[in-house]
Amino acid sequence: MKILGIHADRVWYKITKKTKMAEPEPVPEDEMTDCVLLFCCVEKSDEISPEATVTATVESILVRLGRLKAKRVMLFPYAHLASDLGCPGISQWILRSIQTRLAEDGIDTKRAAFGWYKEFEIKSKGHPMADFSMSICPFAGGVCEGECCPKKQEHQEAACHS
Template structure:
């Protein structure tokens, strides 16, 4: 391949963008592997005994020549977000050359995999990295839910596309008489401690005091209210008792706003979307 490099390295970046860090993610009941035979000069030290890890997200990873630490960080951040949404307790990084025909040199691939491991550790994740440079006997049991298998790919272009513009946030307290108050005024208001804690955490950026388990969690569990594991982050499901409470709170909120003295209009959106729309299609494929 002939590559002409400009003084600003623009073509070098274009060359990098051609390659992808390719990952097949599997949410598994267990993964078990055993190093059998070294296949690379940079093979890491490993015992030839079985290793079994249960209830994990496995990242089968192929590293290509243009991949670097930034791409490794993006791949792990994406995986960790998924783990937290799905309540997966641990991560396994597994070298897997079979996702690409253009592999990075072994030394470079190992550095990228180590960067993935370091990123996961820095994010507070329990992480296991399978030894590099070995033929291994492998057994996995993949969970059966719709998001248990995901194909992912990352490069410089995808990282840039994922960056969002910085949005300046401003907070205010809406008083019952319609005035907008500075959040700092919360200390002068006759409100309960729960409201003060809410304003401190959301508007003033203060850290909430640690508790063993928030009291509302116990109430949610009793009412059958929990995160919906088969949806994206933020969606919940409600048992019969929880659904009743939700409807009663909704009715009460509607009653309150109707009594505020100004016109209030209610709107409702759809929960069904067309996959012909590119943003919807891309979001659905996550």
């Protein structure tokens, strides 16, 4: 899982056009203030163990939120962070599960529409820790530092069957 995060004063989006993998009945427009925007991209290797991906991602997000003293998150599906995209169905399940688990941990969480082009605005807080990236490796049990673990490399050829 790849994540680009921005600690923001405000995030707003509006869906503009459906893609072939668009989720049905999305929230057409939404916003959140005083939050962390997380551009998220599920990778093929995350499909090997979706539950482990969710667990490792939630743990890593909670650590980051603790550092920022933030309690609000906007999950924003963003396929442009990786070239080895996960299957749409599994990717949606992973993102919905992350949303649910964060909410269970007391984080006010919203999720932007999956598979839709979106117009969006971000007003970053602009402090030294406001922008960050994370590469979550479910095989390492958390954030990868540089090279991914050998187990991930072994599973890199996971095929999309949906």
